[in-house]
Amino acid sequence: MGAGKVYLVGAGPGDPELLTVKAVRVIGEADAVVYDRLVAQSILAMIRDGVTRINVGKRADFHPVPQAEINDILIRLAGAGRSVVRLKGGDPFIFGRGSEEAAALEAAGIPYEVIPGITAAQGCAASARIPLTHRGLATGVRFVTGHRRANEPLDLDWKSLADPDTTLVIYMGLANIDEITSNLIGQGLPADTPVLAVCQGTTARELRICTLLETLPASVRGAAFSGPVLFIIGRVAGIAMERSEFNHATDAGSISSVA
Ligand SMILES: C[S@@+](CC[C@H](N)C(=O)[O-])C[C@H]1O[C@@H](n2cnc3c(N)ncnc32)[C@H](O)[C@@H]1O
Numbered sequence: 001m002g003a004g005k006v007y008l009v010g011a012g013p014g015d016p017e018l019l020t021v022k023a024v025r026v027i028g029e030a031d032a033v034v035y036d037r038l039v040a041q042s043i044l045a046m047i048r049d050g051v052t053r054i055n056v057g058k059r060a061d062f063h064p065v066p067q068a069e070i071n072d073i074l075i076r077l078a079g080a081g082r083s084v085v086r087l088k089g090g091d092p093f094i095f096g097r098g099s100e101e102a103a104a105l106e107a108a109g110i111p112y113e114v115i116p117g118i119t120a121a122q123g124c125a126a127s128a129r130i131p132l133t134h135r136g137l138a139t140g141v142r143f144v145t146g147h148r149r150a151n152e153p154l155d156l157d158w159k160s161l162a163d164p165d166t167t168l169v170i171y172m173g174l175a176n177i178d179e180i181t182s183n184l185i186g187q188g189l190p191a192d193t194p195v196l197a198v199c200q201g202t203t204a205r206e207l208r209i210c211t212l213l214e215t216l217p218a219s220v221r222g223a224a225f226s227g228p229v230l231f232i233i234g235r236v237a238g239i240a241m242e243r244s245e246f247n248h249a250t251d252a253g254s255i256s257s258v259a
Pocket residue numbers: 013014038088089090091092093094095096118119120121124170171172173198199200201202203228229230231
């Protein structure tokens with residue numbers, strides 16, 4: 001049997017209407033779908049009845065399937081001639097390990113295609129109606145991981161990140177927000193830099209906080225977020241702060257729930 005094909009598909013940040021037309025088509029045509037924890041149920045509902053679905057986001061013991069095993073699953077399914085959709089939250093090539101899967105497929109000689117998705121930075125910013133760049137406020141934007149390996153410090157170039165002319169978007173930064181904040185301020189980013197924190201952006205459970213860098217850790221603790229959180233740090237976040245929806249200040253900063 002000839003090799004099938006793997007589609008590395010971005011599922012976007014949550015709202016199913018943010019899927020690309022191409023993603024909707026391949027999901028609807030797939031023989032097998034391998035998906036992650038962050039993919040919304042409403043997107044999984046687009047899979048045809050009877051199609052093999054494999055959740056690699058977590059097992060019964062709550063540990064995710066190891067990357068090498070995911071690569072093997074994709075190679076085995078496509079090797080058996082199936083059209084496989086690998087659905088990943090946001091964009092598959094932004095902090096999604098999609099590029100590792102692409103490399104494994106390449107090495108195994110399996111045909112594959114990448115279908116981009118709206119990354120959380122774009123989805124969350126759009127949902128809050130703020131730009132990531134804006135003339136006079138931010139000349140660029142950087143996507144940065146705030147996640148570190150167990151017992152290791154965050155390996156980031158804090159000096160270059162502490163640039164008031166650039167918007168900083170921190171993915172996976174919730175657990176290390178104290179360290180992130182103190183390093184940025186320590187390297188000279190003004191303590192009154194605006195920050196927008198978005199939890200479960202673009203979904204019906206979206207929750208946003210607008211605060212300042214110096215009060216970010218306390219604001220985050222007060223918000224008790226549950227679900228994925230993204231931080232947008234920079235002058236552009238101040239645009240959201242000026243809006244009436246954030247005018248109700250609390251101990252946790254200014255909170256806006258859009259649910
Ligand atoms: C492993 S990364 C995957 C990123 C994904 N590939 C993308 O392009 O958005 C997971 C992180 O993305 C961010 N994230 C993903 N979806 C989000 C959402 N709907 N709202 C807020 N943050 C989100 C969070 O920072 C989360 O910890």
